[in-house]
Amino acid sequence: MPLESLPSDLVSFDDQDGAVHLKVDDGLYPLEAVYAAAYVFIDRCYVLLDKPASGQTRVTLSAKKGTLAGDAARELVGEFSNELLSCAWRSQIARENRATIEAVTAQALSGARGAPSLEELEAFDFSDDAFEDPLGIAMSWEEKYAKKKGDPKATAPTPNDEAATSSVTKPEAGK
C-alpha cells in the first residue's frame, strides 16, 4: 500500500510484514551513499538491500520488535530518504574538498599528537618484517633469484630474462 504524500512507484508499505520498501535509482545515488545511509538505521530497524532490477536498489526497512505502523513507516522512510540525500551529497563534497579536508585533519591530529617520545620510538617496529610480502615485491633481485641450496633448477636470470622483468605478475617465475 502507498504511504501518504510519498510517490507510490518508489515507496510502498507492506502492513502484513510491517516493512517499508524504497526503490533507489542507481543513477541518482551512488552505492556508497546507499550503504552509508543504510548503516545509520541498523540500530533502529532491520535493513535489507537487494537489486530487483538493473539500475535500481531496493531498501527494505522493518521493525526489530513488533510491527511498523503506517505513520511510523512514513517517518522512517522519510528520514531514510533525507539521510540518503545527505550521504550522496557528502560523498561528492568529500571528493571535491579532499585536499582541504585532509590538510586540516592532518594538521589537527599531528598538532594534537606531537612528536613521539624516545620510549615510543624505541617501541616502533623498524624491522624488514613489518608487513607480509607474498609476491616478493619488496625483495631485491638478488634475494629473489639467488640459487637455493639443493635446488639445481633455480638459476639467477639475466636482466633481459622475461621472467625477471615480470616477476610481480608471474610469481611462479624462478621456481
Place this chain on the structure above:
Amino acid sequence: MNLLQIRKPSTTFALPFKHRAIGKEKVLISNTEGSFLLLSHEEFRLFAEGTVPRGSEYWKRLAERNFIRGEENRDAMASQLRARKGFLSYGPNLHIVVVTLRCNETCVYCHASRANMDQVQTDMTKEIAEQTVDKILQTTNPHVTLEFQGGEPLVAFEVVKHIIDYALKQNEKAQKQLEFTMVSNLSLMDEEKVAYLVGKKVQICTSIDGPEHIHDKQRRLPQASAHQKATHWIKRINEEYARIGLDPTLYHVEALLTTTREALPQWKEIVDTYVSLGCKALFLRPVDPFGFADKTGHRIEYPRAEYMTFYRDAVDYMLELNKQGVQILERFAAIFLTKILGGEDPNFLDIRSPCGAGIGQIAYNYDGKIFTCDEGRMLHEMGDSTFLIGEVGETSYRELMGHETVRALAIASNLDAQPDCVNCTYQAYCGVCPVHNHKSQGTIFGRMRESTLCAVHKGIQDYLFEKLGSGDPAVVDIFKKWTTVRDRTHFLQSCAV
C-alpha cells in the same frame, strides 16, 4: 533578493563567496577566510553582475576584503586563515575531570546522570586522580585548563584538593600554563572551602536557571532553596575576590543558564537575576538531549523557533541595559562576534571546525575512563560508549590522539565536508557537534537542516548580522566590547597571587 533576480550574473568578477539574505533589506556576503560585507540589494546586484565601478568607494570595500578576482591579497588571506585555525597546532587544552558522580541536587535536565549521595563507589580514587593528572600534563598544548565537574565536585572535595596539590607538583616539571576551574552548585560550600579555592586560584562557575521560583523547581535541593544557597555563595566569593584586591569587573563567579520550556517567557527576569548577582556574562544555553533531559524532554523541551524568540528578546534587553551603562554580555553572541568582528577563533570547543572532541578537550570519568569530550561521557552514562577512547592507566597520550574515534570526529566535524555547512554563509564562524548528531540523528555527520543545534547557531548569527546591519552605532560599539577578551592572569598558576 536572490541570485535568480540577477539578470546577468558574472562568472569572472567575484572570488568565491557565499551569500544570505539578512532581514528584508540586506544581503550578507562572506568568503573562506571569514571576511564579510553587508550589502544593500542594489550593491549586491552590482557585485553579482560584476558592474561595480572600478575605483569607487564600494570597489575598495570589496577589494579590501578579498571579494574581487584579480585584486586579492593572498598574504592577507593566508594570514586570516592562520588566525582562524591557530588551534589546529595544539592538542587538548580543556581537561574535564569528573571527581564523583554523586550530587546532592536533583535537576530535571541533569546532563551528567548524577548518582545518589550514597553511591560512594563513584568517587575517584587518589590513584586514578594521579594517573589522570599525569595524562593531562602530556598534552602538546602549553595551556592547560583542568576543570572539576561531577556530579557535584564539592561532594568529593578531598579528591579535588589532592588533584590540585598533585598537579601543581607535577607541573613544576611539565611547565604548563595551568588553570583550575570548578563547576559547582555551591550548596555544599563553606568558608573553609572558599578560603582554599580562592587561595589556590580556582575559578568557580555555577548554574543559575533564573529567578528563585524557576531555579528551585528545576534544581531540587532537599529541605533548602538551591537558589538561595547558590546566590549566597556567589556574593560571598565575589567579596573574597574584592578583599584580595582583584578587579570585580574581571574576577567574579561565572554562572550558566540551562534554558527549559518554563524559562522561555521569563527572559527579562532571567537577565535581571544575573545582573543583580553581579554577573557580567549570561550564557543562554538551550537544553541538550543528554542525561535525564532525554527522559524529561516532553516536559522541558521546546521548538527552537521559540528558543530564538526568547534569545532575541533577552539579548535585545541586554543591549538596552548596556546602553544604560550596565555591563552584561551574552556568551553565544560574544563567541560568534569574536570570530565575525575580531577575525580570531576564541577556541570555544563546541563551535569550531573541526570541533574540539579529543583534539581540543578530553573528559576523564571518576573510574579512569577517558572520553573525547564531556558530551561523550554523558552518553556513556546513558549506556552508549561510542566516545570512549581509553583508560588513564592503560592508554598512552599518543594512542588517545590517534584513536579512530578521534580521527572520525575530526573529519565529521570539518565543515568543509558537511552538506549545507559547505555552502553556508556562516561557515567561517560556525561549528557542529558530532556527539549531538549521534544522539539526536544516529550519525556523527548529522543532517544540519534537521539539527536543533544548527537552527540555534544559524538563528543567533542571523540575529547578530541583523543588528550589525541595523545601522545603530551604539549596538556595534557594544558588540565590539563583547569581543574584547581580558585575560584573567590571576588564575594562571605560574603568576604570583
